[in-house]
Amino acid sequence: MINAKTRLYGLIGKPVEHSLSPVIHNALFKRYNINAVYLAFDVDDLESAVKGVKALGISGLNVTMPYKEQILEFLDELSEEARAIGSVNTVVNREGKLIGYNTDGIGALKALKRFTEVEGKRVLLLGAGGAGKAIAYTLSRLAKVVVLNRTERKAKELEKFGVKGGKLSKENLKRYLSWADIVINATSLGMNEDRSPIPKGLLRENLVVFDIVYSPLETNLLREAREVGCLTIDGLWMLIHQGAESFRLWTGVKPDVEFMRREALKGEKRSI
Incomplete structure (x- = not known):
C-alpha cells in the first residue's frame, strides 16, 4: 500500500x-x-x-x-x-x-556469461554510444575487443580502454566478423524496425550474436543469425x-x- x-x-x-x-x-x-x-x-x-x-x-x-x-x-x-x-x-x-x-557493462557481461565464455574471446562491438562505451570498458578487461562506429572518432576515443576502434563500414564488418567469436549490436538499429546492422550473408554458424535491443525481443539481426545457426542472445537479458x-x-x-x-x-x- x-x-x-x-x-x-x-x-x-x-x-x-x-x-x-x-x-x-x-x-x-x-x-x-x-x-x-x-x-x-x-x-x-x-x-x-x-x-x-x-x-x-x-x-x-x-x-x-x-x-x-x-x-x-x-x-x-x-x-x-x-x-x-x-x-x-x-x-x-x-x-x-x-x-x-x-551498470550497463556488468549487465552485458552477465548476459553473455549465461550462454558463452567471454575470457580470451574476440569480440566485435558495434556502436560507441553510452551503452557501447560501458560494454567496451567492461569487456576490455577480459577479451580482445574491436569497436566499430558510424563516426569513427567516437570508436577511436575508446582505445583508451585498450580496445581497437574503427569505422562501421561494410569492409570493416566483413573483416572483423571473420575474426570475431562474439558480435554485439550496441546501436539502436533494429529497435522496433525490420532492419539489421549486419548483412545476413556476413554471418556464420559458429558466431555468438548478442543484440542489446530488446524491442522486439527477436530483432531482425537475431532472427537472421538464428536462421544461419548462430547462438543468439536477446537484449532483455542485458x-x-x-x-x-x-x-x-x-x-x-x-x-x-x-x-x-x-x-x-x-x-x-x-x-x-
Missing part, C-alpha cells in the same frame, strides 16, 4: 513509454516487501528534472537515452566505472547527494542484469533475475 513512507524510484529519458523497467522493478518491490514504487518520466529539461529529484527526495533513478552522458554534470559524485566510461544509467540518492553509476545491479545499489537486495525476466515477458505481452 502506498503511504507517506513510500519511496519513489524512476526512469528518466525520452521516450520512455515503452520501457519494461516499471514492470520489473515494481514486481521486485512487491516480491521483497519493499515499500516503494517505480515510475517512468518522459523528460524534456534534464537539469530541472535532476533538481526535482533532490527537491522531492526521489530515492533513485535509471537513466536512458538521450541523457546517459548529459546527466554527469548534474550529479554530486560518480563511481569509478561511471567516471571512466563517461556515462551513467543509475543514480542513487544518499541523503541528498546524487551518486552516478553505470536489461534484466543491469536492472538487477541497479536494484542492488538502491536497496541492498540481490534480486532473482529469473523472476525479473518472467515479469518482463508478462509486461511485454500486456503492452502488445
Whole structure:
C-alpha cells in the first residue's frame, strides 16, 4: 500500500513509454516487501528534472537515452566505472547527494556469461554510444575487443580502454566478423524496425550474436543469425542484469533475475 513512507524510484529519458523497467522493478518491490514504487518520466529539461529529484527526495533513478552522458554534470559524485566510461544509467540518492553509476557493462557481461565464455574471446562491438562505451570498458578487461562506429572518432576515443576502434563500414564488418567469436549490436538499429546492422550473408554458424535491443525481443539481426545457426542472445537479458545491479545499489537486495525476466515477458505481452 502506498503511504507517506513510500519511496519513489524512476526512469528518466525520452521516450520512455515503452520501457519494461516499471514492470520489473515494481514486481521486485512487491516480491521483497519493499515499500516503494517505480515510475517512468518522459523528460524534456534534464537539469530541472535532476533538481526535482533532490527537491522531492526521489530515492533513485535509471537513466536512458538521450541523457546517459548529459546527466554527469548534474550529479554530486560518480563511481569509478561511471567516471571512466563517461556515462551513467543509475543514480542513487544518499541523503541528498546524487551518486552516478553505470551498470550497463556488468549487465552485458552477465548476459553473455549465461550462454558463452567471454575470457580470451574476440569480440566485435558495434556502436560507441553510452551503452557501447560501458560494454567496451567492461569487456576490455577480459577479451580482445574491436569497436566499430558510424563516426569513427567516437570508436577511436575508446582505445583508451585498450580496445581497437574503427569505422562501421561494410569492409570493416566483413573483416572483423571473420575474426570475431562474439558480435554485439550496441546501436539502436533494429529497435522496433525490420532492419539489421549486419548483412545476413556476413554471418556464420559458429558466431555468438548478442543484440542489446530488446524491442522486439527477436530483432531482425537475431532472427537472421538464428536462421544461419548462430547462438543468439536477446537484449532483455542485458536489461534484466543491469536492472538487477541497479536494484542492488538502491536497496541492498540481490534480486532473482529469473523472476525479473518472467515479469518482463508478462509486461511485454500486456503492452502488445
